[in-house]
Amino acid sequence: IDQYQAEGVTQLEITIEGWSKNGLYGNQPEQFPVEKKLGGNKGLKELQEYAAGKGVNLYLKANYVKPYQDSNGVKASRDAVRGINREVLKQYVYYLSTRWNTDDYFYLMKPSVIAKRSNAELSKFQDLGVKGVQFEHFGSLLYSDEDNKSNTDRQLTEDTYVNALDNFRKGELNTAVDYGFAYTLGHVNRIDQVPLDSSQFVYTDRAIPFYQLVLHGLVPYTASPVNLYDDSRNQTLRALEYGALPSYELTYAPTSDLQRTMADRLFSSSLENWLAPSVQNYLALKEVYDSISNQQMTNHEQLQSKVFRTTYANGVSIIVNYNEQSVDVSGQTVEAFSYAVTGG
Template sequence: MKKIVGSNVPVAISLIASDIEKRVIGYRTMPITTFKQIEKIVSELKNSGIGNLKVIINGWQKGGIHGNKISKLSFEDSLGDIDDLINFVKNGKKNGYDVYLLDNVTKVTEKQINLKKEVGINLSQSVIYEDRDNRELWIYRSYYTNIVLASQYVSEKLTKLSEKGISNFALNEYGSKLYGDLKYGHEFFRSDALKLVERTLENISKKTDSLYLSNPNDYTWKYVDGILDIPMNCSQYLFETDTVPFLQIVLSGSIDYFAPYVNNSFFSRIDILKMIEYGALPSFLLTWVDNYLIKKTPLWDYPSTKYEDWKVKITEIYKEVSDALKNVRGSKIIDRFVVEPGIIVVSYNNGKSIVVNYTSKTYILNDQKIKPQSWIVTNSNSINVGVGQNE
């Protein structure tokens, strides 16, 4: 795997640029966060003291997140001039941020593909699809693109984007969903799909400065620089008694990995402490407009994404996580010890340890006080895990 470069702790902000909105007759593309508004958000967050912003733009395509034709490279006109976006992307490095254009060619809506020609086929010769629990929703069904076509589309798009000087890219679903295409007489099995995905990502990684994937499978890790939406909770099976950050231990020091969106259910004090314990980086899903304005889009179920409502919290949470993880950035987790329920010691190969106190009482470990629901950073060799007490 790769090695993390740079000492500044990053934070990811995923910005929804546009999506389709249901009308009395048909639908239209709704601008949600324009390119100028994205620039303003980034500028304000930089001025607030965030030193390493990963700016992920979703819905930059013509038709937005759920309406763009995945076979074509296009840009949504209502968001602003494409040259403004390209300049914003190119200026990122020197201004202390990185911009990623996010795409999803894998799990899409019927408005994005030709259902007769582009959808994957399962063993029963039916199209591969997935329904949401609530069938009353507008666009409750998603379809899986033929894996060969999905790989072709993403390669073609990335080639064209790199020619425009856009060299950071992010993908949803492509690295996490593995399926074949079993159309009778033209079978393309999962083993073939795996090799194709690896070849595609290898080629993509040669054309990009940085590639991010969402919760990807392990065969993709060697090609990526960042992982979005990394799992932070256990499966909750009855025979599991604790959540252990096994995946994070494996990836630590090699790949930046980001927790689920703070403003979409990963917001509690325990969640923030878990980020620090796991070495996971914060991420936020943001829009310029208020959520009631997107209630007629497929994004209606996001409860709170308006940037203005979250900008103070983004800075607060980032600074706390950064204060902890800057001490171990680029280092590997080599040990994790539960002193007693709610008191966790995580040790790194640079000689530092982070002690997290999830309990409601102050805990004393080797004469060091860890306040309730708080943490400290200390030298690993100064910790005797057999000596500790509640105050």
């Protein structure tokens, strides 16, 4: 927080992951107590108070849906959903590169367990004073339960998610989800990692921001972390084209500390490497996002090959150029891998 604010980044929203007992894959679906190595409840409350004093919104990521196989908070035969074979359903970690599962797997919790755990811990989040809670999987994972003793369908899982989101909002806590399935709309204050591309199936001509045309100006949404793309420049332009706020998933320790762990997807996360680029990105784009933040997206069009224009209700238009050379648009030059803002 101090390093960013010293560089002129004044509007920060931070979500902490892995703060629960035994860390990221520890005690879920229970979120409390707070991991002692991180200072426990006292240390987290001090951090929240410090962040609030600096004008920073602090969210905590909560996983009530998908605990790891070794979690101390799960009795699988009782708490986990079952597949069509009536056996406890296990979700293995699968690598596309090798087409092999690992030995690591996760359970999916019954809706009744999700409801019970989230309701029981609402007051604990309130006591910490955090701005909000990011509910992992609520906006991106829907499933049924084929257990003969407690058979449930996807509608019940959806209702469970929505009720939990509403309960936390009634408790004066903001809520956030990933991806943003439609049933979460109207129940969240932020959507993270919204889709910024199509399926890329062969019958698709090109992607259009239909989701964003509907949502922009009604609820803030962020793009997937810029630092986890092979081309961060391209991802930043994509976020700008679709009106999504840029985000970063960072660690204070070097990324190499995560080798041979289940968090190896964070292949480039060190704050030391990403502080300067993310600050530069913020300072360059802040005025642009300020001008469109509460505006309805009214049009999106392809002007040339790899050149797109997005227009908003107040007349602001953003032209992005994904080409390796500059292009001329209506007498205006847009540099390679860059953007231009007009109107408003």
